[in-house]
Amino acid sequence: MFKSIKADKDSYITDKVVSNTRRTVSNTGNAGTLDVFKLYGASFSGSIPNTEKSRALLHFDLDPLRELVRDNQIDINKQSFWCKLKLHDVYGGQPTPANFVLSLFPLSASFDEGVGRDVSYYSDKDACNWISSSFGVNWIAPGASAGGFSTSSVDYITSSPNIPVTEVTQTFKTGTEDLLIDVTAIVSATLSKELPDSGFRLSFASQLEADQKTYFVKRFASRSAFDERKHPQLVFGFDDSIRDDTPNLSFNHAQRIVLYNYIGDSLENLTSGSNQAAVLGSNCLFLMLTATSSLGSYTQYFTGSQYSYDAPSTAFVSGTYYSDVTVLRSDQYIANSLSISGSVKLTPVWMSLDKTVPYATGSVLQFNLPSSTSARSTDRFTVSVNNVSEQYTQGDLAFARLNIFDQTTPYVKVVRLPVELPGIVVKNAYYQIRNSVTDEILIPFDEDKKSTLVSNDSKGMFFKFDTSCLPSGHSYTIDILIDRNGIKTRYPASSPNFRVV
Structure with missing residues (x-):
């Protein structure tokens, strides 16, 4: 499954000098762009060149992801889960730097978006800004500049118990590229509460912020941009595919048979015993394949489990079970049946581990000999x-x-x-x-x-x-x-x- 979440807050903070005054309390929460820049020597304090910077802040509501985790539709600890931050460049002919690196960290302090929109004179005052993260709450250091371990009193987090380095970066060659950066580790740690759910800080890499060069301006569309297609997104995906070999059953190798236990229109777990306990987890039931005819009889048992999308995983799928079966062509009943009809029909019966309680009987399964020795074109x-x-x-x-x-x-x-x-x-x-x-x-x-x-x-x-x-x-x-x-x-x-x- 491929999904996305839109930003619920974004802004950028700056200490840019306008009319000889640093606009450290200006707010851009309602601006149409997220501008990331660094100026060196564009203004002076006496004879000393000023350094002026901006940093973008973004936050996404992770509740849709939390619901997927709660409903066992996704396991954030498995390899198939991924998550990326996607920002769209809005180059419009303005000067743009090339060959630079942007750096992303998880925020420790939450921020207010604000309603400012003046990006020419930075005259709109609101929180967040260069000084404060929210109304009445200042950053530990101006510009959300204090970084450190996740349990420290900092503005952004550089490491945590399970993430030695939280920083993720992207290199821009021409300067007009979109940003697409992997934040899987950060989001997974946020969902597991190792990191606070405060959002992200995006800026030029620290070595670029510290050098004596100008990088102006890398501009992304904000969530207030007119074009909805350009809004910031947290895109994520996971393997929720289900493989069921029922349509192509053959002999001598493992194949998967899946049971869907529908109650009305919804998938519900099987229940067992007088207390109707749910049948859950790995190795929780048997699948019996059976047949009886004039040629004799056939019965084989195979262990079954509740389905998980990214096995081995504890994120089991409600009402869905599977068993990997191998039917041997050398079995006498199978061999006799094949000699007559070229196929074998077996009835699947899902049952308790003590083989006394049948849960469900499926449609007859047909096992066939291979129809071709060459791959299809x-x-x-x-x-x-x-x-x-x-x-x-x-x-x-x-x-x-x-x-x-x-x-x-x-x-x-x-x-x-x-x-x-x-x-x-x-x-x-x-x-x-x-x-x-x-x-x-x-x-x-x-x-x-x-x-x-x-x-x-x-x-x-x-x-x-x-x-x-x-x-x-x-x-x-x-x-x-x-x-x-x-x-x-x-x-x-x-x-x-x-x-x-």
Whole structure:
């Protein structure tokens, strides 16, 4: 899943000299930009050149992330979780430095945003500013300059018990690049309460602030900018894909069978015993595969567990269980069945660990011999994304089905009525979402952390996408990437266009 959170506070503080006066109590909380600069020698105190600086402050409401952690939809301690701060450059022809480094630290002290907007004369007075973080509360050192360990009395945090160095940086070559910086460690530590939830401080790297050069001006869009697409974002992702091998079951190697326990429209945990205790955790149930026919009988038991997105993990998914099974072709019943029909049908029964209480009986599973000794060629695939609505409200969680039809399938039944051709399941398929007019990519393919990896169940392939990442008032389309044996093929505009309002 790929999601984003918008800033709920941002501003920048400065000690810039205007008309021979340092504007240390000026506020820019309602300005349209976040300006990060450093001036050297633009003004003087007598014969001594002044150094004038600015630092941007940002805060994001992390409650949506906390809810995901609470609901076991995400484990912030696992490798698939990532989080990045994204700021959009708003270069408009103004002077811009090149070859510089911006530095980001977590704030120790919270700040008030303020309502100032004058960025010419810095005449609007409010908190936060260079002197105070909020109304009546001063920074430990002017300009939020006091840094140190997380338990110390400081303005920003340089280290904590589990993070030796909290600073993260980005190098800008031309000066017009957007900022996209990894804050996974900081956000994870904030959610675990190792760090305070106070936000971020962004400035030029300390060595640049201390040298005798001018860097003017690196300008980002603020949350007050007119263009919603440019607002600061905390973008994050995690692998919430589910692999279910039910559509492609075969022999002699481990395959995953998944149980979804729906009560009405919601997934609920299985219960056991007179006290209806929930069936939870790893190794909490058995899956029995069984069959009886004129050829004899077959029964095998496999250990099952509650599903977790990033195993091994304690963030278990409610009402979802799995078992990794291996059915051996050498078994006498299996061999006899294959000699007659070329396939074997087994009934799955999920049951208690003492094998006395059946929880659920699934649909008959069919195990087949491999139909081909060669890999399918992706150039014969017809790819379509279905179940996409014409319109979504921003913040909706949408569900889509991915159909991949292999044109080399030897037999396709032709009928009069329109049908969806039966699709195949591939393990490495990813989606991305882009603006259908400008081609701007809002949700990119994520092959590294797999936050856009497509899932599959007994009905085929599917994925969910969060429209909070998609600015309202625009149309979008979905692209698909299929990776088979290292050969990657893109299928642009695989979905109909849809609009977010």
